[in-house]
Amino acid sequence: MNQIAQGADTFSPLRPREKSRAWQVGAVLVGTLILAVASRIEVPMIPVPMTMQTFAVTMIGALYGWRLGAVTVLAWLAQGALGLPVFAPSGAVGIxxxxxxxxxxxxxxxxxxxxxxxxxERGWNGSRPLRAFASMLAGNALCLALGGAWLAVMIGAGPAFAAGVAPFILGGILKSALGAAALGGAQRFTR
Known part of the structure; x- marks a missing residue:
């Protein structure tokens, strides 16, 4: 079996695929709590605050895998849509x-x-720090691209890039490095 296939089987030190449904439901609840806390770590900026949400989202994806990671983030979004205080404190409430x-x-x-x-799941995880960093960076870039596009519809492309993308590039790089280091540490800790 090649290394990437092995990495696909043991991509996460949490081993979510080997756990029961009850464990996975618990992981979703813990993940939504982590996202809510990360949302509160905020640097107020206009029109979009800088938070640790993208760090938490990329870590949840990397640790939980694409399915359980997406379910966790969707559950957190549903909590916020219902009006629970899980998003960054500034801004509108609920839907x-x-x-x-x-x-x-x-x-x-x-x-x-x-x-x-x-x-x-394809080996871009804590056992390969540069790939883990690239994975986290790709996630941050995707978030900035989609969020910036939405903001551009509201305020125009130039202002959206200036206010909703450019100020977050360095933070995305730093959060990606922190995420890769955290994954590497988790990988070593569980060996």
Whole structure:
């Protein structure tokens, strides 16, 4: 069996595929709690605040895999749509948040978790730090592209890039490096 196929079988130190449905439901609940906490770690900016949400989303994707990662992020989005205080504190509440300036970023999150999870399942995980970094970076780039596109519809392409993409590029790179390091540490810890 080649290395990538082996990585696909053991992509995560959590081994979510080997766990029971009850464990997976618990993982979804823990993941939504982690996302809610990450949403509260915020640097207020206009029109889009900088938070640790993308770090949490990419980590959940990488640790849970593309399916369970997407389910976790969708559950968190559903909690926010119902009005639970799981999103960043600034902005509209409930379903209205999806129609504001941050809506595109929020709607991108399940796709980001799917992308990083899909890549992790193919060996872009903690056992390969550069690939893990590239996976996290791809997730952050996807989020900025989709969120920036949504914002561009609202305020125009130039202002959207200036306010909703450019200020977040360095943060995306740093969060990607932190994510790759965390995955590597988790991989070594569970060996």
């Amino acid at each position: 209205a948040r999806f129609f504001g300036p941050t809506g595109g970023y929020l709607l991108a999150f399940p796709l980001v978790a799917m992308l990083t999870g899909w890549l992790a």
